Amino acid sequence: xxxxxxxxxxxxxxxxxxxxxxxxxxxxxxxxxxxxxxxxxxxxxxxxxxxxxxxxxxxxxxxxxxxxxxxxxxxxxxxxxxxxxxxxxxxxxxxxxxxxxxxxxxxxxxxxxxxxxxxxxxxxxxxxx
Numbered sequence: 001x002x003x004x005x006x007x008x009x010x011x012x013x014x015x016x017x018x019x020x021x022x023x024x025x026x027x028x029x030x031x032x033x034x035x036x037x038x039x040x041x042x043x044x045x046x047x048x049x050x051x052x053x054x055x056x057x058x059x060x061x062x063x064x065x066x067x068x069x070x071x072x073x074x075x076x077x078x079x080x081x082x083x084x085x086x087x088x089x090x091x092x093x094x095x096x097x098x099x100x101x102x103x104x105x106x107x108x109x110x111x112x113x114x115x116x117x118x119x120x121x122x123x124x125x126x127x128x129x
Contacts, residue, residue: 007078010022015044083100
């Protein structure tokens with residue numbers, strides 16, 4: 001299987017992250033910080049990019065920053081080619097849109113099943129190890 005690299009990540013109004021931009025190394029990355037600083041939220045947002053859903057909550061509106069009405073998660077994933085992925089959710093419109101390379105109607109990535117098959121993303125908890 002080919003290696004998948006997350007090159008960068010942008011969060012807007014996603015949980016405690018009002019506006020966060022991260023650039024990742026192609027090798028090994030550590031996410032460190034105090035308790036409640038948003039480390040798990042970063043992992044949660046990466047999972048959103050890979051699956052278009054959340055591993056931690058049942059509804060998308062639970063991850064919107066308090067007082068805001070939408071969130072954005074963006075990132076560039078490099079496999080054989082680079083793909084710019086964007087997940088946008090609006091509480092007022094009750095709408096979530098998944099974009100790949102600025103297209104929301106790309107048939108190959110339209111369903112969650114196809115998103116899961118293309119993006120190799122796994123979440124492990126302490127109890128799994």
